[in-house]
Amino acid sequence: MFMRQTILLTASLFMCVCLCAQEKTLRLDYIFSGTDKSVEISLDEMSCFDGWAGRRVNLDEVPVRGNGQISLTDDASGEVLYRQSFSTLFQEWQTTEEATRVRKSFENVFLLPMPQAKAKVRVELYDFWGNTAASLSHVIDPHDILIRKITPQVPQHEYLLKSGAPEYKIDVAIVAEGYTAEELDLFYNDARIAMDAILAHEPFGQNKDSFNFVAVALESNDSGVSVPGEGEWKDTALKAHFNTFYMDRYLTTLRLKNMHDRLCGIPYEHIVILANTDTYGGGGIYNSYTLTTAHHPAFKPVVVHEFGHSFAGLADEYYYDDQYVEYYYPDCEPWEQNITTLFDFESKWKDMLDAGQAQLLEGAGYQSKGVYRGSEDCRMHTNKAEAFCPVCQRAIGRIIEFYTR
DSSP states (O other): OHHHHHHHHHHHHHHHHHHTTTOEEEEEEEEEEEOSSOEEEEEEEEEEEEOOOSOOSSTTOOSSOOSEEEEEEETTTOOEEEEEEEOOHHHHHTTSSGGGTOOEEEEEEEEEEOOSSOEEEEEEEEOTTSOEEEEEEEEEOTTOTTSEEOOOOOOOEEEEEEOSOGGGSEEEEEEEESOOGGGHHHHHHHHHHHHHHHHTSTTTGGGGGGEEEEEEOOOOSSSSOBBGGGTBOOOOSSOOBSOGGGOTTBOBOOOHHHHHHHHTTSOOSEEEEEESOOSOOEEEETTTEEEEESSSTTHHHHHHHHHHHHHHOOOOOOEESSSSTTSSOTTSOOSSTTOBOSTTGGGTTHHHHHTTSOOOEEEETEEEEEEEESSSOOTTTOSSOSSOOHHHHHHHHHHHHHHHO
């Protein structure tokens, strides 16, 4: 029986690989738009380029649900060729007061393996309960003449750690934002500090050989990043700025198409953007990017914290008494693996609690009541914590294993 199951699993994996065996990347650009109560998904552009740096195992699965998913299915057989879960800045914006009075649109970019034959793409966005809030399905024909073929102009870069060929490793691009031509040596030093900070935390350190880190030296015309709250707008490579959602410390970029344009030719799956400023701030969006300031004293813990968001989909474990009071609800379990509402605690770290390896403490996910974390302190809770808590370490380890085994 075991041998039969192994053969079936191997055959299924072989079929997925064969149906996506062109060694090309399909890039799909979408526009997500709406208000706090409405969502629309529109296809924007299609393009492709040679090479596929994404994972080659578990192609038809996702490690966590995320706030959305994109899937690629063979049109003839119905075989799932590829799935990816993600979160978006758009869905976060939907929780703001601004979303109650204006409609906005946000760029989103996804990289998929190019199929051999016609395939169906489906994009889904979920609400807080995991229900589908919006979806879009369309067919991809790999011979479509309107799929733009990109010839990459590879940006200046340097590998900080190369454990193996990109197609077999988890590829992390550390990208310069707000560094002028004269400051690129400073960027390379900052990039190494960021990588070392990440690898100093378990389970990243013990899985160092599963990663490649490449520093991508994008040149900006201006030094620093934009601070709209101070009337300061700068000409930088990725157009990042503070005051996202009118929050002083929230540093993001909305120009995702430009970001992926600038990185084309570099093998990458995960993106860490370093902003050349000493102002405190940053952000991390699951399977989108991390962005943090490189010259604040808290640079090291913050870049690791934000990478916990973007790489592993971890939730913030800190909380307020007066913000995001309805972000998590008692009648559903958050998809993030390091917080719980106890609605389905069995799926989280109840086994670790029973074994004395973790705790159950109220206050997490921005809410002081009704949401729980697994440790008194953790890298996802404060900048003073020295490590990820055991719950987060297990969650990160499972993501690494998903990508590599």
